[in-house]
Amino acid sequence: MNFEFNEENEKKFNNLLKRYPNKNSLTLPALWMIQYQEGWISQDAMQYLAKRLELSPMDIYSIASFYTMFHLEPVGKYNIQICKTLSCMLRGSENIKHIIENKLGIKAGETTKDMKFTITEVECLGSCGTAPCICINDDYVQNLDEQKVHEILDNLTHEETPK
Ligand code: FES
Numbered sequence: 001m002n003f004e005f006n007e008e009n010e011k012k013f014n015n016l017l018k019r020y021p022n023k024n025s026l027t028l029p030a031l032w033m034i035q036y037q038e039g040w041i042s043q044d045a046m047q048y049l050a051k052r053l054e055l056s057p058m059d060i061y062s063i064a065s066f067y068t069m070f071h072l073e074p075v076g077k078y079n080i081q082i083c084k085t086l087s088c089m090l091r092g093s094e095n096i097k098h099i100i101e102n103k104l105g106i107k108a109g110e111t112t113k114d115m116k117f118t119i120t121e122v123e124c125l126g127s128c129g130t131a132p133c134i135c136i137n138d139d140y141v142q143n144l145d146e147q148k149v150h151e152i153l154d155n156l157t158h159e160e161t162p163k
Pocket residue numbers: 083084085086087088089123124125126127128129131132133
């Protein structure tokens with residue numbers, strides 16, 4: 001088994017164990033810890049967590065695979081999630097997607113060879129009032145237009161945080 005919590009997550013995990021009477025309840029926070037530690041959730045990590053929570057690996061997998069925000073394969077440093085649901089679609093998300101795909105040279109669902117960018121299409125990001133909207137890692141970028149998309153991608157290429 002090639003995964004274990006780093007020191008910080010080990011501490012967090014043990015603190016959470018004291019707060020939750022039922023170990024099952026730690027599944028989601030522990031999956032987040034794994035994802036923040038590794039960038040994704042490997043089978044080794046799921047087996048490790050199953051052991052720590054006294055659950056079966058299938059229990060962990062069924063939860064990790066249910067939520068699209070958990071990555072079961074490696075993703076790029078910047079995971080660009082493009083909302084494809086109605087409000088965003090009506091406000092031009094398809095065009096936004098094409099601009100991002102053309103600029104990065106990959107299609108939705110793919111990762112650049114240098115592992116810097118992944119494009120993911122997702123259902124409603126819950127920000128319909130500010131459509132079209134994308135989410136880059138944990139940061140929302142709203143009211144997008146062509147110019148803003150170009151600026152964001154240029155900034156990310158030069159390692160600046162999106163605004
Ligand atoms: S439809 Fe895109 S955020 Fe809701």
